Amino acid sequence: MTANATSRRPHRRWAWPQNLSIPWQVTIGYMLLLLLLPFAAMFSKASTLPIESFWETATAPIALATYQATFFTAFLAAAVNGLAGFIIAWVLERYQFPGKRLLDAAIDLPFALPTAVAGLTLATVYSETGWIGSLLAPLKVRVSFTITGVWIAMLFISLPFVVRTLQPVIREIESELEEAAWSLGASPWQTFTRVLLPPLLPATITGVALGFARSVGEFGSVVLIASNVPFQDMVASVLIFQKLEQYDIKGATVIGTTMLLISLVMLLIINLLQAWGRRYD
Amino acid sequence: MASTPLNPPNAPQSLPQKNLKVDWVKLTLILGVTAYLLLVLVIPLLNVIYQALAGGFPGFWAALQESDFQKAVLLTLLIAVIVVPLNTVFGLCAAWALTRRNFPGRAFLLSVIDLPFSVPSVVAGLMLVLLYGREGWFGSLLEGWDVKIIFAVPGMVLASAFVTMPFVVREVLPVLEDLGKDQEEAARTLGANEWQIFWRVTLPSIRWSVMYGVILTNARTMGEFGAVAVVSGSIAGKTQTLPLYVEEAYKQYQTQASYTAALLLACLALVTLVLKTVLEQQTQTGDE
Structure with a gap:
């Protein structure tokens, strides 16, 4: 961009680039106004707080309890969906059976269904009088309004990630590879661990990480299915929301900045994972 | 079978x-x-x-007649009508800009555009509060002008635009990359101006992926909860979108009202899924 600009008008190098085309101006202007300005406001507000009080709020017992509830539950949901998603992707790509196309389309439901609706219906279905909750009640398993409910909500919203990252990879593995392994005398288990798993592992881990990141930031479905009691089933997003409702802007900023920084680190890790997966291309 | x-x-x-x-x-x-x-x-x-x-059809029908419900529907539509075109124009511009020039930092700019997907939605709302709220950067300025952004519709538009920003770019960019510049350059040598090139050459080849991005943007805008909940204050009949109405009615034990709104949103989700499936087939044949 600059090389082109300098050759034409060297004296205008850092001025608002009038020689940029209209799409460029729209892109830069829109991003500055709608994307970067909010980030700047957040970080500048956070930086005005003294480090000690920031640390104190960020590591208060209630905050630590919400981090624990958030990350532990999100990890359990992402891990279960890692395994389930692997099997789902395999079944959808390799097997033919009636209703397959419908199931395949249903995978995207968590992306399309508003989270508030997901939380509402999961809270009902898994409540003690609900379709599934009433079957669990005799076993003394309560789901809605407990941390288990939060886990179910996270299971729902993180379901598509592993399936959708794995499907194209499975599609590309030539079945000749499996045949070659078999004809060379490998057992099905060896074929799976030595031939199939290596290219599928990066995509699986990427999918798990994406689902985990999504679950960590989830609010809508969780707030409806949980009782939102601190130290029990309150997650970090709900804590931020409650602090804002109580006009505790500083507290909300501290927890919000902490969660944002964690999210950005996760984004970095996901990008590295994706780069790792590309080795097999 | x-x-x-x-x-x-x-x-x-x-x-x-x-x-x-x-x-x-x-x-x-x-x-x-x-x-x-x-x-x-x-x-x-x-x-x-x-x-x-x-609860029977009469109860469902009565819930549809609720004035707060109808206002929530209208507000949801209004926000979508503003946000979807904005982010579509931005998405087209950004995708075009990023494919038609190569420059250092291109990959970085791409990941910046993707940022909203990684920000927890409540944090997105919080950012806007810190920018336009009473204690925010522009708080006193806006108060002086008597302009309300937080706890009002403009804030909800900004929040929805923020969380849906990457959709169109993400869908259009790879298609535009595959397309290359050849056709556009051919049109240019034949004397077409930039606008004609866009309408007659570029847009027809990327139309399905644009549609795809628009549908995803629309679904997320109409369904967004966290970011909008933070900036709206959820005032019934004024700053309540359908998802906020679902939650409010649920908290008030108005199960019928809550599920009526939820059914409407679920239909939106199903329509989105069907269109998505259709467009996926189109992009496999059409855009290539």
Whole structure:
């Protein structure tokens, strides 16, 4: 961009680039106004707080309890969906059976269904009088309004990630590879661990990480299915929301900045994972 | 479909002694997957329809007549009508800009555009509060002008635009990259101006992916909860979108009202999924 600009008008190098085309101006202007300005406001507000009080709020017992509830539950949901998603992707790509196309389309439901609706219906279905909750009640398993409910909500919203990252990879593995392994005398288990798993592992881990990141930031479905009691089933997003409702802007900023920084680190890790997966291309 | 072999068509046919065992594995896996998806996805979806209509049709009809509900529908539509075109124009501009010039930091700019997907939605709302709220950067300025952004519709538009910003770019960019510059340059040498090139050459080749991005943007805008909840204050009849109405009614134990709104949003989700599936088939044939 600059090389082109300098050759034409060297004296205008850092001025608002009038020689940029209209799409460029729209892109830069829109991003500055709608994307970067909010980030700047957040970080500048956070930086005005003294480090000690920031640390104190960020590591208060209630905050630590919400981090624990958030990350532990999100990890359990992402891990279960890692395994389930692997099997789902395999079944959808390799097997033919009636209703397959419908199931395949249903995978995207968590992306399309508003989270508030997901939380509402999961809270009902898994409540003690609900379709599934009433079957669990005799076993003394309560789901809605407990941390288990939060886990179910996270299971729902993180379901598509592993399936959708794995499907194209499975599609590309030539079945000749499996045949070659078999004809060379490998057992099905060896074929799976030595031939199939290596290219599928990066995509699986990427999918798990994406689902985990999504679950960590989830609010809508969780707030409806949980009782939102601190130290029990309150997650970090709900804590931020409650602090804002109580006009505790500083507290909300501290927890919000902490969660944002964690999210950005996760984004970095996901990008590295994706780069790792590309080795097999 | 009973005649469909359970074997994948490309499975080795030379191992007949394994067939029986493999069939059992397949059957178990298929049943397991179906059961899991039923428990997590399908039953909850069916429950929305059941609960909305369980009180009988009159109750459902009465819930549709509720004035706060109708205002929530209108506000949801209004926000979508503003946000979707904004982010579509931005998405087209950004995708075009990023594919038509190569420059250092291109990959970085791409990941910056993707940022909203990584920000927890409540944090996105919080950012806007810190920018336009009373204690925010522009708080006193806006108060002086008597302009309300937080707890008002403009804030909800900004929040929705923020969380849906990357959709169109993401869909259009790879298609535009594949397309290359050849056709555009041919049109230019034939004397077309930039606008004509865009309308006659570029847009027809990317139309399906643009549509795809628009549908995703629309679904997320109409369904967004966290970011909008933070900036709206959820004032019934004024700053309540449909998802906020669902939550409010649920908290007030108005199950019928809540599920009526939820059914409407679930229909939106189903329409989105159907259009998505159709467009995916189109992009496989049309854009290439």
